[in-house]
Amino acid sequence: MELADYIAALRKRWPVIVVAVLAGCLAGLGYAQTVTPSYRATAKVFVSTEQGATVQDLMQGSTFTQNLVTSYAELATMPAVLGPVISQLGLDTTPADLSEQITSMVPLDTAIIEIAAEADSADLASRIANATAEHLSQTVTEVSPTTASGASAVKLTVVAQAEPPPEAFAPNTRLLAAGGAAAGLAAGVLIAVGLALFDTRIRTAKDLPHGADLAILGSVPAPSRSADDALQTLAEAYRRIRANLQFLDVGSPVRSFVVTSSVANEGKTATAIGLAQALAERGARVLLVDADLRRPSLADRLGLEGAAGLTTVLIGRATLEEVVQQVGPPRFAVLTSGDVPPNPGRLIESEGMDKLVRKARTDYDIVIFDVPPLLPVTDGALLARRTQGAVVVARAKRVSRDQLTDALDSLKAIGATCLGLIANGVSRADAEFDGYGDSYTTWRDGRDNGRKQSRWQRR
Numbered sequence: 001m002e003l004a005d006y007i008a009a010l011r012k013r014w015p016v017i018v019v020a021v022l023a024g025c026l027a028g029l030g031y032a033q034t035v036t037p038s039y040r041a042t043a044k045v046f047v048s049t050e051q052g053a054t055v056q057d058l059m060q061g062s063t064f065t066q067n068l069v070t071s072y073a074e075l076a077t078m079p080a081v082l083g084p085v086i087s088q089l090g091l092d093t094t095p096a097d098l099s100e101q102i103t104s105m106v107p108l109d110t111a112i113i114e115i116a117a118e119a120d121s122a123d124l125a126s127r128i129a130n131a132t133a134e135h136l137s138q139t140v141t142e143v144s145p146t147t148a149s150g151a152s153a154v155k156l157t158v159v160a161q162a163e164p165p166p167e168a169f170a171p172n173t174r175l176l177a178a179g180g181a182a183a184g185l186a187a188g189v190l191i192a193v194g195l196a197l198f199d200t201r202i203r204t205a206k207d208l209p210h211g212a213d214l215a216i217l218g219s220v221p222a223p224s225r226s227a228d229d230a231l232q233t234l235a236e237a238y239r240r241i242r243a244n245l246q247f248l249d250v251g252s253p254v255r256s257f258v259v260t261s262s263v264a265n266e267g268k269t270a271t272a273i274g275l276a277q278a279l280a281e282r283g284a285r286v287l288l289v290d291a292d293l294r295r296p297s298l299a300d301r302l303g304l305e306g307a308a309g310l311t312t313v314l315i316g317r318a319t320l321e322e323v324v325q326q327v328g329p330p331r332f333a334v335l336t337s338g339d340v341p342p343n344p345g346r347l348i349e350s351e352g353m354d355k356l357v358r359k360a361r362t363d364y365d366i367v368i369f370d371v372p373p374l375l376p377v378t379d380g381a382l383l384a385r386r387t388q389g390a391v392v393v394a395r396a397k398r399v400s401r402d403q404l405t406d407a408l409d410s411l412k413a414i415g416a417t418c419l420g421l422i423a424n425g426v427s428r429a430d431a432e433f434d435g436y437g438d439s440y441t442t443w444r445d446g447r448d449n450g451r452k453q454s455r456w457q458r459r
Contacts, residue, residue: 014192103115259369261392344379374390
């Protein structure tokens with residue numbers, strides 16, 4: 001996949017990403033509700049020495065304080081200080097456990113010790129901080145060196161009592177919600193890209209197999225709500241496919257071919273009708289044959305008589321001229337399937353089918369056969385070998401790349417040619433032209449010109 005494909009995958013699956021972000025945000029909020037609130041209160045202690053009589057004494061005292069203040073900060077989390085704190089406050093804990101709730105630090109270039117205590121209530125946090133500061137002062141007095149007069153050389157003074165904090169510092173609901181949303185976004189992107197990587201369905205013409213012997217004839221857009229736009233867009237789509245089909249081999253123009261697909265419901269019949277109409281518009285004598293003897297549909301779609309048709313000719317009960325019906329634009333003829341036979345495969349392989357193909361190519365400029373899908377049965381591939389090849393329709397979001405590859409391999413296996421591929425039902429953004437598409441249209445003409453009313457429907 002290229003960068004553009006990744007971007008397209010994210011755009012097409014944006015609901016997945018949105019849902020993942022919302023889920024992550026809600027998960028963060030939910031987690032925040034399960035966390036016990038924690039409060040932090042801070043007391044500050046100033047460390048000083050007994051004042052000396054000279055400037056030199058003062059400088060020595062300052063240096064002495066700077067050297068020891070860090071050690072005194074560490075002393076605040078030791079049992080010598082925390083043991084009396086537990087006894088004073090009546091806490092049900094040990095000095096080791098209580099030390100995890102206390103943080104003691106010295107701001108840079110200061111002689112101040114900041115003692116922060118954490119607890120599940122604001123009042124308890126302030127009392128622990130104040131008690132720790134008080135007992136730290138007492139302990140330092142006991143362990144510090146003394147002066148000549150016997151007094152402690154170091155003095156700790158509580159300069160800021162800890163006050164109960166107005167709100168908890170943890171959990172940080174906003175941060176947890178934002179973190180959950182970020183995690184959801186990452187998960188959503190991974191899911192969207194993963195779905196694109198593992199989704200092997202055909203979506204655009206770019207997903208069709210490419211090769212020196214495979215031509216991409218064009219794309220037909222997905223249905224549109226506007227009937228007028230649908231008519232215009234479909235007509236333009238089939239004209240483009242017609243042009244590409246006619247220029248496959250200038251020296252040997254395509255005069256007979258089958259229209260098929262890999263599996264059912266890919267729009268092969270609608271495509272066959274559209275191509276036949278587009279070719280007839282250029283003045284060619286076109287014959288469209290319903291050779292799907294298992295699930296015929298041309299008669300119903302075009303509003304034609306279906307009792308007599310291809311099977312009638314194959315068993316010798318009528319000639320081609322007797323059962324052909326005119327429909328749509330001038331010079332556009334249709335041969336319906338006739339009655340559904342019990343042995344369609346044998347009729348497709350019969351000598352009568354060879355004679356009909358030769359006769360049709362003699363009487364008409366272009367002969368198009370609507371045949372069954374390639375994977376379920378072999379009828380389409382066998383008839384493709386009797387013509388110049390097959391035009392394979394691949395419906396977006398319906399057929400997978402593996403299915404299409406298997407269908408093309410079935411043509412190669414019996415020596416049939418794939419003339420080209422058509423991507424059917426692609427999105428408007430991926431279509432090869434502007435406008436809206438549709439998978440059905442209606443021809444409405446008066447009885448005075450002898451044309452039939454028909455409807456193309458998605459199959």
